[in-house]
Structures are given as C-alpha cells and as structure tokens.
Amino acid sequence: MSPPVLALSNLSAISDRDRAPILRNVSLEVARGETCGLVGESGAGKSTIAKAILGILPRTIRVTGGEVKFEGADLLKIEIGPLRRLIGECIALIPQDPMTALNPARRIEAQLTDGPRLWRGLDATAARALALRLLDEVHIRDPDRVLRSFPHELSGGMRQRVLIAAAFALEPRLIVADEPTTALDVTVQKQILRLIRNMQSAHGTSVVFVTHDLGVVAQICDHVTLLFAGRVIEAGSASRLLDRPAHPYTRALLEACPRYDRPDAGLRPIPESVIADLYAELGQSGATP
Amino acid sequence: MSDDLLIARDVEVAFGAGTSLFGLAKSRVKVLHRVTIRIGRGETVGIVGESGSGKTTLGRALLRLIDVASGTIQFDGVDITRLPEAAMRPIRRRMQLIFQDPMASLNPRHTIRRIVLEPMRFHRVAASEADAEERARKIFARFNLPSACLERYPHELSGGQRQRVGIARVALLAPDFVLADEIVSGLDVSTQAQVLNLLKELSRGLGLSMAFISHDLSVIRAVCDRVYVLRSGRIVEEGFCDHVFAAPRDGYTRALLDAIPLPRIDPDWLGRTSGVEAVGEKYTK
Numbered sequence: 001m002s003p004p005v006l007a008l009s010n011l012s013a014i015s016d017r018d019r020a021p022i023l024r025n026v027s028l029e030v031a032r033g034e035t036c037g038l039v040g041e042s043g044a045g046k047s048t049i050a051k052a053i054l055g056i057l058p059r060t061i062r063v064t065g066g067e068v069k070f071e072g073a074d075l076l077k078i079e080i081g082p083l084r085r086l087i088g089e090c091i092a093l094i095p096q097d098p099m100t101a102l103n104p105a106r107r108i109e110a111q112l113t114d115g116p117r118l119w120r121g122l123d124a125t126a127a128r129a130l131a132l133r134l135l136d137e138v139h140i141r142d143p144d145r146v147l148r149s150f151p152h153e154l155s156g157g158m159r160q161r162v163l164i165a166a167a168f169a170l171e172p173r174l175i176v177a178d179e180p181t182t183a184l185d186v187t188v189q190k191q192i193l194r195l196i197r198n199m200q201s202a203h204g205t206s207v208v209f210v211t212h213d214l215g216v217v218a219q220i221c222d223h224v225t226l227l228f229a230g231r232v233i234e235a236g237s238a239s240r241l242l243d244r245p246a247h248p249y250t251r252a253l254l255e256a257c258p259r260y261d262r263p264d265a266g267l268r269p270i271p272e273s274v275i276a277d278l279y280a281e282l283g284q285s286g287a288t289p
Numbered sequence: 290m291s292d293d294l295l296i297a298r299d300v301e302v303a304f305g306a307g308t309s310l311f312g313l314a315k316s317r318v319k320v321l322h323r324v325t326i327r328i329g330r331g332e333t334v335g336i337v338g339e340s341g342s343g344k345t346t347l348g349r350a351l352l353r354l355i356d357v358a359s360g361t362i363q364f365d366g367v368d369i370t371r372l373p374e375a376a377m378r379p380i381r382r383r384m385q386l387i388f389q390d391p392m393a394s395l396n397p398r399h400t401i402r403r404i405v406l407e408p409m410r411f412h413r414v415a416a417s418e419a420d421a422e423e424r425a426r427k428i429f430a431r432f433n434l435p436s437a438c439l440e441r442y443p444h445e446l447s448g449g450q451r452q453r454v455g456i457a458r459v460a461l462l463a464p465d466f467v468l469a470d471e472i473v474s475g476l477d478v479s480t481q482a483q484v485l486n487l488l489k490e491l492s493r494g495l496g497l498s499m500a501f502i503s504h505d506l507s508v509i510r511a512v513c514d515r516v517y518v519l520r521s522g523r524i525v526e527e528g529f530c531d532h533v534f535a536a537p538r539d540g541y542t543r544a545l546l547d548a549i550p551l552p553r554i555d556p557d558w559l560g561r562t563s564g565v566e567a568v569g570e571k572y573t574k
Contacts, residue, residue, distance in 0.1 A: 041477035042448070156340075185339040185504065186548040193550075194559050212477065215550035219558050239554045256482045257552050258507040260534050267489065267511055269482040 003072065004029040005174055005206040006053065011066035013048060013057075013230075022048055022061055024231040024282070030174070030223075035200065035207040037221035037238065039214065041253075045230035046210045050176050052076075053208065055087050070174065089119050092167040094196070096179040098159035102151040108162055109147040115169050134165035138195055157188040161195065168199055175200070178210045193220050214257055218242050226250055228278055248274050294498045295328040295351060295384075295466055300360035302346050320346050321522045323360070328466070333492050333499040335513035335530070337506055337545070343522040344502045348468050351500060352384055353377060365465065382412040385464040389471040391451035395443040402439040405458045414462055421461075428457045432487060449480035453487065460491055467492075470502045485512050506545060510534055518542045 006029065013023040023045050030036040038046040051057045052068055055075060068075040070091065075083060095101040102111060112134065113127035122130065128147070135143035138161040151159055160180065167175055177196065181189040197220060200207055209221055217224055217238060224242075225235040226249075234247040245251045252270040259265045301324075303317040320343045328334045338344040349355045351362060353369055361370045364380060372380070388394035395404050405425050406418075415421035426436050432453045443451055452472060459467055469488065473481040489512055492499050503509050509516055509530070516533050518526040518541065526539040537543045547561060 041479060187339065187544060190548045190550075190559075197559055213550070214478075214552035218552050218554055219550040242552055242554060253478065254552055256478045258478075258481070258485070258505070258511040259551055260507045260510040260546060260549060261551060263510055263530070263534075265507075265511065267482055267486050269486065270479040 002032055004031050005071060006030040006208065007067070007069040008049070008052075009067045009069070011049070011052065011068060012064045013052070013061050014064055016060045016062050022230050023052075024229075025066070026227070026230070026232055027066075028225045028232070028235065030206045030208060032173075032206055033201070033204045034222045035197075035209055035220055037217040037224040038208060038210045038227065039212065039217055039224055040227035041212060043229065044227040046212075046227055047178060048230070049227075050093075050178050050208065050210050053174075053176055054091060054093055055083055085119075088115070089170055090172055091174045091176065092170065092172040094160075094163055094167045094175060094177040094180040096182055098156065098163050098183075099151065101163055102159060104151055106150075107147065108149050108151070108154075112147070112162065112166055112169065115166065119170055130169065131165070134169055135162070137168070137199065138162075138165045140165075156184055157192065160184065160188075160192050164192070164195060164199060168203060168205070171203060172205060174206045174208065176208045176210070179212070180209075181216065182211070182213075189216075196220070214242070214254060215259075226253070229282060231282060233278070249278055292329050293327040294330045294365055295500075296361075296363045297324060297326050297347075297351055298361045298363075299323045299325055300347070300350055300362065301358045302343075302350055302355065303358045317358075319358075319522065321350070321357075324519075324522070324524055326517055326524070326527075328498050328500055330498055331492070331496045332515065333489075333501055333513045335509035335516035336500060336502045336519060337504065337509050337516060338519035339504060339545075341521070342519040344504075344519050345470055346522075347519065348386075348470050348500060348502050352386060352468055354386075382414070382462050383464050384466045385459040385462055385468070387455050387459055387467060387469045387472050390475060391448075391455040392443060394455060395451060397443055399442070400439065401441050401443070401446070401454055404443070405439075405454065405461060408458060409461055412462055424461055425457070428460055432457050433483075447480075448476055449483060452476065452480075452484050456484070456487060456491065460495070463495065464497065466498045466500075468500045468502070471504065473508060474503070474505065481508070488512060506534075506549060518545070 009027045011023050011026045014021050026049060028036065038049060040046050048061060063076060078086065109128065109131060112131040116122045116127045116130050131147060132143045135146055140146050140161055146154065181192050184192060193216065211217060221238045224238050226233045228249060234241060234245065234250045241250065245254060252274045255268045256270055257265060300321055301319060302321040303319045305317045324347060336344045336347060350357050353362065357370060361368055364384065369377065369380060406421050409415050409421045415424060425439065429436050429438065434450060434453055438446060438450065446454065473484050476484060491497060501509065501513055513530055515529050517524050518539065520541050526533060526537065526542045533542065537546060550558065
C-alpha cells in the first residue's frame, strides 16, 4: 500500500477573536486516486480544513496543533515561498462559485493559461494549445469561442467546466473540490460530477470533496469523514457509513434528508438529545485546545 | 363556491418593455406560456423547475406582484387580474409570501419585534398593541423561538431562526394563501427539517393553502400534496405527488428525478444518462 497523498493528524485550530475551537484533533488520510468526502452542516469545519490544505487559512484562524502532510511534507512548517510553489504546482481547487472564482474582466484564455505559464514556464502558444486540449477534455464543444469569452458570457455549467479544466491544467496530485456543484441545477450537477469522476480516474488524481449533500457523497466518494463542530464524528468507506452508520448523529442526519423516493423522509429534525450528547462529548473529550 | 382558493388560467407573462429608444417595437420575451394551475383550500401545491423555468415569475404573478400579459387570476372567487391596488389591499393580507433569503427580506436595522409587529399594525389584525405583542409571543413559543429574540436584530439570529421569524411574521397575519419561494434551499438539512415541519403544521393548523416553489423534488415530496413541473415557462406535468413520483409520465420529470443523487450507494447512477444529457445541454449552451 502506497503512502497517503494527504494526511491530516490531530489538526486543531481556534478562532483568534474569541479563542473558540474551530477544529478539534482532526485526522484523515487520502490515498492516491481516491475521493474523500468531507461532510457536515454549516460550522462543522469542512471549509476550514479545505483552506488549511490549500494554505489559505484566514488570519483570524490560528492552528494550535497537528500536521497537514502532503506527500510526507508538513504544509504547516514550510516557508511561504516554497509552500506557494508546492501548492501551486501540486494542489488545485475547484471552487463553489465559478462567478467569484473567475475574474470578470479577463478572457477565459488569460485565466486558463496563467497557471501553466507561471508554474510550467510555457510560452503563450504552448499554453493556448494546452488550454484548448483541456477544454476539449471537459466536453466544451466550441473551445475557440470559449477561450475568447468573458465569464459572464458563459452559463453556470460552462463556467464550472472551465474551472475543472483549470484545476487539471497542471496535473495536480490533489484536488480540493469545495461544494463544486451546490450552485448548479441537478441535471447540470450530474454532468459535472461525472466529469470530475472521469477526469480524476483518467489523471489518477486524489480528491478532497467538500459537500453538505449526503446524496452527492453516496455517488462520488470512496471514503467519508463526517464532521460536527470541528470534530470527526464518524469516518469510513462511503458504503459502510451510509448503509450502516455507527454514530447516532450520522443516523439522524441521514433520517433528516428529504428524498423523493420516501414520502415520509425529510421531516425528522435531528433530535435535541443527539445534539446535546455531541456537545457533552465535546466537553468531556478535553479536545478544546 | 368551488374548492379552489386560487386559480390561474392561461397565464402568460412577458418581459421587455414596449418600445426602444427610437420608437421601434422591441420584442418581448415570453417567460410563461399559457400556464394554468389551481390551488385547493387547505392544499399544498409544489411548483418545481430548474433555473430559468419561470417558477418564481409564476409565483409573483399569482400574488399580483407582476402584471400578466394575458390570462386570469382568481382568488377566492374574485378575479384579481386587473384589480386596482386599493381594492387589492384587503386581499393582500390574505395572500402572503415567505422569502428565500430571510437575511435579505428582514430589515437589518429593525428589531425582530418591529419586523413582526409592523405588518400586523398595517393590516390591523390585532385589537391593540398589547394584543399584537401577546400574539407574537405565543407564536414564537410555538415556533421554538426564545421570546428574547424579539429584542434582537436579524444578524444576531441563526439562519434557521431567521427563517422561522419569516414564517411567524406571515402566520401572524392569518393569511388564507402562502407562497413559499425556495425557503429551505439555503438551510442545513437538520434546520430544513424543522422549517418543513413547521410549515406542514401551519398549513394543517390554519387550513392554509400553499404554493411551495422549489428546484428540489425531494423537498417537494416531503411537503406537497400535488406538484406542477415547469420547464421553460410551460407546465409539462402535473398530478398528485404519489403518482408523479412513482410513475412520472413526462420525460423531463423523469430526467429531473434521475438527476437527484440519493444518499444510498448506486454504482450505476453516475453512468446513467437517460435523457439527462439532452435536458442539461440546453442549459450549458
């Protein structure tokens, strides 16, 4: 078994303002070519973990312990210069909202060729050829026109395809996908999920997939880490966690999901006792840094 | 008197105003094409569609918030299609709207007290100021909102609390019809379940009629009796939820259902493309 591409161990962080814990001893591993789901409701800490991996934690969040190891190197200990190079070349992001991720004033060509020119030293012609190939790979039928377009001229699904192309441009070893389909219609979501899956297996990339949607998890993730209030509640293979959830919170969360195949689902809020137990556990575990 | 509280017949809505700068006729874009829907007394009806399908426009037309190009809207036996605003006013109390984003619909500079009491004052539903306050406290207790919330500002509440305030504000006016436009799409599933429960209880308790607009068929399934499926401004399917979800007749409805990922392992789901591509491509053009 090869070593994990990404390994978080006992990562803890607090808010600088009120010293409230944001992450509590979070550990997880992502193997090569695997998709690992990071799931939880708002405030669970899933985006904070994504930011920690990408080296873009806001100043208001302070890491108090633990490691974020990418291929053996602790990202938290590397100097900013080499860190930027490492993350720039090896880790990519597929963001949630393509409209804010793309610069509205620059054409797609400029935005797609930035990375390859900066990190791979390609000249304009080679970078353009690469961009065309990537757009073709994400099933954009008219890549020449799209390269000349500004972001607002493309539909939401198209923009997300462009960002997926950009994410794979440097053949990253790890991709962090932060709710990449939340803003899309379901039919487009399905296409984008399939695209991410196909690109990932073609390129052998590992993916950290942040989502609040257990349905998406079921269809795209190999492993799942479920978080609550900055703490790992349950982790395991997607099939095990969804079919045989061990923790009461996992079960309650599954019960709360509305689903069209079950008329009675979606009307069972998470019992207050389950939440109370969770907070009691948090207090006792002494995880508060 | 019919069992239907609200009936919209052959409603068409077009956007893009009359003439251009040089007096040339400008083409108007039709966003609803002969849409007919009815909402029975005490019934909750779902309106589902993807972005751009016209579901929000339809909701606004039902409430007379926008004018229709043709067709009629009848509320409790009265044709309100061209009713003057003064005559609309008493009807306005009876048809209320719960918004998608409570942060955008609750005035950030007003306390929750003012936000819930002002509409009651405007529509004169309470006998006195004290009576209004009393009613607000009662409904807050029922909605599991601490009465201390009354002194707070919207930003001090959680998302779920804000959405409950939005619903409480509407419930206090004792309307006959409520339009809920994507009211749970920004919420976590646990909060979503609370809000959906509340809504269901409200429609049962007050005998409310409700139009529930959503892009999410699973949510529709949880709260609605009947559903209308809207695509590009046309109704492509309608029927009781039990029938539509068990055996959708229209290809588009089927494609929408197929595209929803369910929280169970289904190794073939991603690969299945039954009709979904054809539908999706329209939107990614």
